[in-house]
Amino acid sequence: MAFHCRMCGTCCMYLGDYIAIERQVGPYEFECESVSTGTPFTAIVDDDKREIYLDSTWLDEHPTACRFLRPSGEHILCTIHGTSPAQCKFYRCVVMRVFDSQGVLIGKVTGTLALHSDNPELRGIWEAALREIPEWSADIEARLQKVLEGHGYRVG
Numbered sequence: 001m002a003f004h005c006r007m008c009g010t011c012c013m014y015l016g017d018y019i020a021i022e023r024q025v026g027p028y029e030f031e032c033e034s035v036s037t038g039t040p041f042t043a044i045v046d047d048d049k050r051e052i053y054l055d056s057t058w059l060d061e062h063p064t065a066c067r068f069l070r071p072s073g074e075h076i077l078c079t080i081h082g083t084s085p086a087q088c089k090f091y092r093c094v095v096m097r098v099f100d101s102q103g104v105l106i107g108k109v110t111g112t113l114a115l116h117s118d119n120p121e122l123r124g125i126w127e128a129a130l131r132e133i134p135e136w137s138a139d140i141e142a143r144l145q146k147v148l149e150g151h152g153y154r155v156g
């Protein structure tokens with residue numbers, strides 16, 4: 001399934017402590033550390049986001065958010081997308097939505113293939129499928145989707 005980020009900013013709302021700014025080294029350039037992996041990186045505010053970056057009003061109202069997050073119209077954007085750490089760039093909050101036969105949403109799967117669902121039957125099927133399909137399988141997401149569809153779920 002292709003992942004489309006809706007630019008809602010939800011995933012960055014509590015990452016203020018995890019994307020640490022060590023020091024400012026230029027008007028729009030910062031030495032930073034991705035705390036969870038201990039990886040240093042240089043953040044440069046994207047050319048087209050400098051205007052919104054300079055207004056930190058929203059950030060004052062959201063103290064737990066990553067310091068590089070800013071609202072822009074109906075979106076909430078990463079202002080350093082070009083230089084953000086790999087785990088930010090490749091993060092996918094939902095790669096599958098699972099619906100029952102009535103079309104009711106009963107589960108969501110993240111990019112790390114973690115299933116979030118209260119449905120014990122679905123959870124059991126998911127766990128069994130993960131045990132059977134090798135982790136390194138390039139088409140693992142498509143294969144998991146097929147397993148779910150084989151059990152009568154709809155995946156979108």
Ligand code: SF4
Pocket residue numbers: 004005006007008009010011012091092093094
């Ligand atoms: S990855 Fe998901 S939570 Fe994060 S901004 Fe995109 S849609 Fe929102």
Ligand code: SF4
Pocket residue numbers: 011012015019066067068069077078079080081084085088089
């Ligand atoms: S660097 Fe960008 S993508 Fe990563 S947490 Fe901060 S705002 Fe989100």
